[in-house]
């Protein structure tokens with residue numbers, strides 16, 4: 001049971017972006033999807049959600065082929081937080097979160113009690129209640145990111161697949177978001193999250209999938225995969241472990257040139 005990725009190969013245009021990727025993901029755990037830019041992390045998430053076609057292989061959700069499930073069932077079971085969601089509609093934040101209930105109700109039915117409860121829980125969890133009535137185009141990037149997470153959580157998916165959910169959050173809200181992802185897994189849900197900060201991964205991941213150039217270089221318990229020597233191979237820079245932190249070495253410093261020179 002869980003999400004089984006079976007020998008997945010994906011082509012986009014002329015490029016093979018995933019080669020024969022296989023892994024068994026379990027509910028109740030946070031799986032971090034790591035790898036350099038262009039490694040294939042977003043493509044893997046999208047292939048798992050059946051949003052892009054696969055060349056070969058398949059993804060099974062509790063034994064059922066994802067590609068064979070109808071879109072509504074898929075949406076109920078797997079919640080997707082994409083990397084950078086454009087918001088076409090300028091609507092109150094609460095209305096956006098309400099859209100997360102769409103897979104659970106018929107298009108013209110009003111919100112039921114269960115819908116309202118799920119929306120309330122999702123907004124409380126993401127600390128978005130205080131700007132519930134504000135228009136989405138008037139929110140900051142980080143506020144919008146939390147509202148978008150609330151929309152996904154309102155759907156109460158069994159699995160949450162999040163693509164760089166920390167990107168526009170300040171440090172306090174990053175830690176808060178990590179805590180929420182961890183908490184969602186602790187409730188028995190599956191969480192798959194694309195991260196760039198390896199210390200964040202070390203903090204919350206139970207398992208890690210490490211991708212490089214479309215290939216799965218390592219998959220396993222976080223403490224086994226997050227080893228400096230393995231990370232160095234994949235990222236091409238050194239890492240030092242200090243507590244839960246994995247620090248690039250030598251410490252990256254951007255040369256400073258005073259303005260006007």
Ligand SMILES: Nc1ncnc2c1ncn2[C@@H]1O[C@H](COP(=O)(O)OP(=O)(O)OP(=O)(O)O)[C@@H](O)[C@H]1O
Pocket residue numbers: 012013014015017035036037038039040041042043044
């Ligand atoms: N529509 C497309 N057509 C052709 N190639 C694509 C397409 N989308 C992505 N790619 C290529 O597929 C590869 C994997 O991209 P993907 O976005 O999955 O990587 P990623 O690991 O999520 O990267 P990042 O960390 O930069 O977000 C890249 O080389 C990218 O250029």
